[in-house]
Amino acid sequence: MFRGFYSAATGMLAQQRKTEMLTNNMANANTPGYKADQASLRAFPEMLLERLDSAQVPTEKGLSIPFNQRVGKLNTGVYMQETTPNFLQGDLQETGRNADIALINGTMPIDGDTGVQGSVFLTVEGADGPRYTRNGNLTVNGNGFLTTNSGFFVLDENGNRIQLQSDDFKIGDNGEILVDEAEAARLGIGFSENPNTMIKQGDGLFAMEGNAALPNAFEAEGVIFSTKQGFLERSNVDASRTMTDMMTAYRSFEANQKVLQAYDRSMEKAANEIGRVNG
Known part of the structure; x- marks a missing residue:
């Protein structure tokens, strides 16, 4: 042979x-x-x-x-x-929708052993534990709960579902949700020191090994970030680079x-x- x-x-x-x-x-x-x-x-x-x-x-x-x-x-x-996800911050796109939220990485600690920069994630409710996402395209369902477009409940910093009286609310830079100028809840945002250890799942969700919970980003040392209402973080896919890589892979396949x-x-x-x- x-x-x-x-x-x-x-x-x-x-x-x-x-x-x-x-x-x-x-x-x-x-x-x-x-x-x-x-x-x-x-x-x-x-x-x-x-x-x-x-x-x-x-x-x-x-x-x-x-x-x-x-x-x-x-x-x-x-x-x-x-395959490992690239957790580089995507560009922001203004939508004007109240329920759209963008997470903006400010100062993120870098892991001294791996050289990987940390990142923050919105916390949502999974079937067997918390799940995490950067997709801030949210909505308020018929029962007043804040959910993702896929139907997963968004959680507050205490791990509870967020229920609002209407979609007329404001979200501050620190993740606080204000209704009639009073704080109703604060978004649950987790911090991962090394996002590469997270397990990628469907619907733009990530999970920790053993369905563990990430530390509260608001309490994490050296972590600076903000939330921006009416904006979405776009995909960080570079379309032109991806097309070039696809052609290269195709040519390599053809040669083999x-x-x-x-x-x-x-x-x-x-x-x-x-x-x-x-x-």
Whole structure:
């Protein structure tokens, strides 16, 4: 079997999965708060090839000494190890809607071990624990509860649902919700020191491992942020860069495909022509 056969096949699979990821990014280019995924491609572990050999020692009995002859390293292909969201702040878009809220990162601590900058998230109610999102496209449902457009209840800083009498309210820079100039609640906003450890779910939601809760961002040391009513944070997908990456992935897939076809023709010739001559 030709060793390059598997290398070309794994290259095709990796580029196909990368293309699917980029396609999903493009589909969410206009989704508020969406964080573009990034792919990490990695080679399979290398193998060190050696062959058994022997050396003849000029003695009366013809002594033969076996030894290993190093051939070299062999890499068997590549795979897409993981996808990680890019938590870079997206641009703001003014909507004028009371229920639209944008989170604006100010000063965020940087993890000394990983070099990753922290981020803040709106807290919503999940089926088995809190969920977090940057999508501030909210609404007030028929029962007066503040929810996401997907129907998840927005929580206050104490973990309770936020119920309002009407959609006539104001949201201050510190997340306080004012009704008739009186504070009715304050948005629950969590702070993640390393957002890369969060688990990405559907509907623009993230969860912590074990459905744990994030620390309160209002009480986190060194965290400065603000909330802006009537604005939305746009997706941070760079459409032109994504299209370029999709074309690059497609060309790479096509190149691996041609290599695979060449191996296939060589194998066909070896099986049909060489086998027939030897027969």
